[in-house]
Amino acid sequence: MELRPYIDAVRHELALAAATGGDDARELAERLTAPLESAVRLALLDALSEAAAEITRDLAPGSVDLRLRQREPSFVVTPAPAETWADPASPATAPAPAPASSPAEDEAMVRISLRLPEHLKGRVEQAAARDGVSINTWLIRAASAAADGDTPRPSFTNPATGGGQRYSGWVR
Numbered sequence: 001m002e003l004r005p006y007i008d009a010v011r012h013e014l015a016l017a018a019a020t021g022g023d024d025a026r027e028l029a030e031r032l033t034a035p036l037e038s039a040v041r042l043a044l045l046d047a048l049s050e051a052a053a054e055i056t057r058d059l060a061p062g063s064v065d066l067r068l069r070q071r072e073p074s075f076v077v078t079p080a081p082a083e084t085w086a087d088p089a090s091p092a093t094a095p096a097p098a099p100a101s102s103p104a105e106d107e108a109m110v111r112i113s114l115r116l117p118e119h120l121k122g123r124v125e126q127a128a129a130r131d132g133v134s135i136n137t138w139l140i141r142a143a144s145a146a147a148d149g150d151t152p153r154p155s156f157t158n159p160a161t162g163g164g165q166r167y168s169g170w171v172r
Helices: 004-019 023-059 118-131 135-147
Strands: 063-069 072-078
Touching: 004 023, 023 063, 023 072, 118 135
Parallel strands: none
Antiparallel strands: 063 072
């Protein structure tokens, strides 16, 4: 995405406004255009980043990332995975799980702090990289799948309560 036309439009509007103020205002506007260009570029990048984050929230478990290359932004869209589950004994496949529901329009996004053991954080980073998504997007997908019951939940017995060392659940 080329930001130059937007920056030039702001520069043009500033020049038009300064022209009504006379020569001193026009000279001042010319001196301000160079520092303003950096500020306008940064403001546009912030707006694009915010838009990408908002779209990602609506696309979950898909995502939109903003990348910057040679001072120009570009969007990378990662659609939700279209997984199909197959029974090895049967040629037919089950339908793909339904995508996670997006928050309602009036529902606010919330921020939480999540503390992970360092070894688990590394595994999460690797899984997110393998899927080509951000860690945040990967965690949203995992939480959504677990909350929707897409994966069996293990049940654990507590040895302190006399449950012994018996564990049952699902392991991949």
